[in-house]
Structure formats: structure tokens, C-alpha cells
Amino acid sequence: MLFKYLLQLADNQLILSQRLSELCGHGPALEQDIAITNISLDLIGQARLLFQYATKHDDQKRNEDQLALVRPENEYRNVLLVEQPNVDFAHVIVRQYFYDEFNFLNYSALVNSKDEELAAIATKSLMEVKYHLRFSRNWMLRLGDGTAISNQKMQDAIDDLWAYPGELFEMTADEQVLAKAGVAVDVSTLQENWKEAVLATLQEATLAIPEGTWHQTGGKKGIHSEYMGHILAEMQFLQRAYPNQTW
Amino acid sequence: MSTNKDWPLWEVFIASKRGLSHKHVGSLHAADSEMALENARDVYTRRKEGESIWVVESKYIFATNPEDKDSFFEPAKTKVYRHPTFYELPDDVNKM
Incomplete structure (x- = not known):
């Protein structure tokens, strides 16, 4: 259960x-x-820490490369937001900002996990994420409150991506059990804070808040968008063509 | 890279440790001071080079002209007595 988390x-x-x-x-x-x-x-450094820890809880005794690089698509549990394509710089920044706000809140809570190793990983990662958030938030403001063109591009990106962050706050059955045990974060409790922070940023960046409340879902259950296969094809190629290859 | 045409040039100064002076490490392009600091962090401190960053827009730096080199600096060359080399340093002093 911890393994899946x-x-x-x-x-x-x-x-x-x-x-x-x-x-x-x-x-x-x-x-x-x-x-x-x-x-x-x-x-990738944060992912490695988590994969390395996960290898200790894997029944199949796979190493970190095998966990990261040779699982089939439906065993990946990432949210749909992070697999969305780059499109343009506005999309890169909006995707990053939406995720950074979540990553910051999630790690801030995970620091208090009863699992000591997980708490230590969160503490280390949190410092990096604070900077990511600063970077992406400043770009939200700079481009949103920039020229008419930059504002329009940011607005298009926000409208395109607005349906994705909702999935970040869905709880899987495993997460519910682990959260009760004080190991995992109850992500559903982070949604209000996330929304408050994002709306404040959009307002300051003179960007409109989309009206939609429906959200895309599937990634946390292993059901991915059409982009995921292309990402994995490129990411997994080397380990599949040359198994156990190292640098 | 056409955007660089619109972004002014900034000079970057980094102090490797608290208490040490900031040293010029290079320059970069940025649209504003906040972006210049972030760019400097990403471009010049990736290998733990510093703990403090200053950025200054290059246009605010006034420099001596290479043609003036002789009149500016030549006169100091013959004045060795301005160097404090005639003192004996106590053993404890190692940062001179």
C-alpha cells in the first residue's frame, strides 16, 4: 500500500x-x-528519492531504474496535468504553476508524516519546490500582467489546463487508509488552500478565473491521456532496448 | 532568441560566503530585477558558487576607458612604498 503511494x-x-x-x-x-x-x-532528483525508498517495499524486488523506466503505462499513477504537452511557454508556465502550488502544499503536509523516511524526503524536496513556486508564480504575474499578447496566451493556457488540477485532490482508497494512519497526506484537505492561492495569483496577474468546475480524472487510476504513450516511448526506449544499461 | 533584443543586459556579482565581498561572475539578459536575480541563481550558482547575489543593469556601470590606462594606472607603478610590505605580520593573520 505504501509502495503504491x-x-x-x-x-x-x-x-x-x-x-x-x-x-x-x-x-x-x-x-x-x-x-x-x-x-x-x-x-528527477525528488523522484529518485521516492523510487529508491519504494524499492524497499517492492514485492518483485525491482531496482529504481526498473520502477521508473520499464513499467507498463497503466501502472503509472501520475495525474493527467503533468503529462499535458508543452504547446508554448505559457502552457509550460501555467502547468508548472498549478503543479507547484500543489507540490508545495503536499510536501508541506508530508513533512509531518509518521513515516520518518517519507518526512525526510519531503523536508529535502520542499526547499526546491519553494523555489519552483517562486519561479512559476513570478512568470504568471509577468506574462499575465504583461502585454496584450502575453496576457491572451496565458489566458488560453489557463482555459486549456483548468480541467486538470482537480484530480490532484482526489483520494484513492489506499491514500485514505494511509492518511488515517498519519503516513499519507489527505490531499482533499489541500484543495481550498490551493484554490485560494491560485485565485489570488490570477487576480494579481489580471487573468480571468475560468468558470468551469468539472475536472478530468484517470491518471491516479492508471488511465492516461493519449500523450502518455508518447512520453513513455521516448523515456523508456533506452532501458527497453538495452536492459539494465547504466551511465 | 529574438526576445533578448528587448531584454536589457545585467551584470552579476556573487559572494561565495557571508562576509566575503561580491565578485563579478558574468552577465545575462533579463526583463526586470526579479528575473535577473532568478536567472543569476540558475545560471551562476548551480554548483554552490554562492550565498548572495547582486545584479546591476549594465548601463549603470561606468568604466574606465582602455585608452586612459596609462594616465590612470601608470603613475602607481613606481610607488612601491605604498604597499604595506615593510610590516611583519603576526602568525594569526592569514587573510591579507
Whole structure:
């Protein structure tokens, strides 16, 4: 049960990291290229800590590479938000900001987990996430409250992605049991704080708050969007073509 | 990279430890001071190079002209007595 929870936490960081790594060498400016790949590296580092811990609870005794890189698609438990395509810089920033606000709240709560190793991972990761949030939030403000074009692009990205964050606050059956035991975070309790923070940012960035309340769901159950297969094809290629290959 | 045309250039200064002075490490492009600090953090402190960053827009830095080098700096060359090399340092002093 803890194993599944750890994979779920790790998969979110892993897939978002993979998405951001696609921008390596393609950022809008050299400085942003480095900033985004830095965040990508932070996230893969956080995923590694979680995968390494998960290997201790795996019945099949797989190593971290096997957990990260050779599972079939329906065993990945990341939310749909993180697999959404980059599209343009506005989409990259909005996706990142929506996720950073969640990641920050989730790790802030996970610091108090009764599982000591998980709490230690959260404490270490939280420092990185605070910076990610600062970075993406500043870009929300800068582009939202920028030119007419940048405002429009940000608004389009927000409207496109608005249906995805809701899934972050869904509780699986395993999460409910683990949350009661004080190990996992009850993510459903984070939604109000997330909303408050995001609405404040949108307001400050002079961006409109979409009206929709319906949200996409599936990723946490292993049912992914059409993008996931393409991500995995690229991400898993090396380990599948050359099993157990290392650097 | 056409965006760089619109972003001003900034000079970056980093102090590796508290108490040490900030040293010039390079320059970068950014739209505002906040972005300049974040870019400097990502470009110049990825390998734990610093604990404090200053950024200054390059246009606010006034520099000597290389042509003035002789009149500016040549006169100091012959004045060795301005160096405090005639003192004996106590053993405990190691940062001079």
C-alpha cells in the first residue's frame, strides 16, 4: 500500500520532469532554458528519492531504474496535468504553476508524516519546490500582467489546463487508509488552500478565473491521456532496448 | 532568441560566503530585477558558487576607458612604498 503511494508521488515528479526536459535546448531564451532544465533536474532528483525508498517495499524486488523506466503505462499513477504537452511557454508556465502550488502544499503536509523516511524526503524536496513556486508564480504575474499578447496566451493556457488540477485532490482508497494512519497526506484537505492561492495569483496577474468546475480524472487510476504513450516511448526506449544499461 | 533584443543586459556579482565581498561572475539578459536575480541563481550558482547575489543593469556601470590606462594606472607603478610590505605580520593573520 505504501509502495503504491510512493510510486504515485514519484510518477508525478518523473513525468513532469520528462516533459520539462523536452525543453532542454529549446527554451525561449538561454537563461530560461537553464532555469527550466534546473527544475527538471530537481524533480528527477525528488523522484529518485521516492523510487529508491519504494524499492524497499517492492514485492518483485525491482531496482529504481526498473520502477521508473520499464513499467507498463497503466501502472503509472501520475495525474493527467503533468503529462499535458508543452504547446508554448505559457502552457509550460501555467502547468508548472498549478503543479507547484500543489507540490508545495503536499510536501508541506508530508513533512509531518509518521513515516520518518517519507518526512525526510519531503523536508529535502520542499526547499526546491519553494523555489519552483517562486519561479512559476513570478512568470504568471509577468506574462499575465504583461502585454496584450502575453496576457491572451496565458489566458488560453489557463482555459486549456483548468480541467486538470482537480484530480490532484482526489483520494484513492489506499491514500485514505494511509492518511488515517498519519503516513499519507489527505490531499482533499489541500484543495481550498490551493484554490485560494491560485485565485489570488490570477487576480494579481489580471487573468480571468475560468468558470468551469468539472475536472478530468484517470491518471491516479492508471488511465492516461493519449500523450502518455508518447512520453513513455521516448523515456523508456533506452532501458527497453538495452536492459539494465547504466551511465 | 529574438526576445533578448528587448531584454536589457545585467551584470552579476556573487559572494561565495557571508562576509566575503561580491565578485563579478558574468552577465545575462533579463526583463526586470526579479528575473535577473532568478536567472543569476540558475545560471551562476548551480554548483554552490554562492550565498548572495547582486545584479546591476549594465548601463549603470561606468568604466574606465582602455585608452586612459596609462594616465590612470601608470603613475602607481613606481610607488612601491605604498604597499604595506615593510610590516611583519603576526602568525594569526592569514587573510591579507
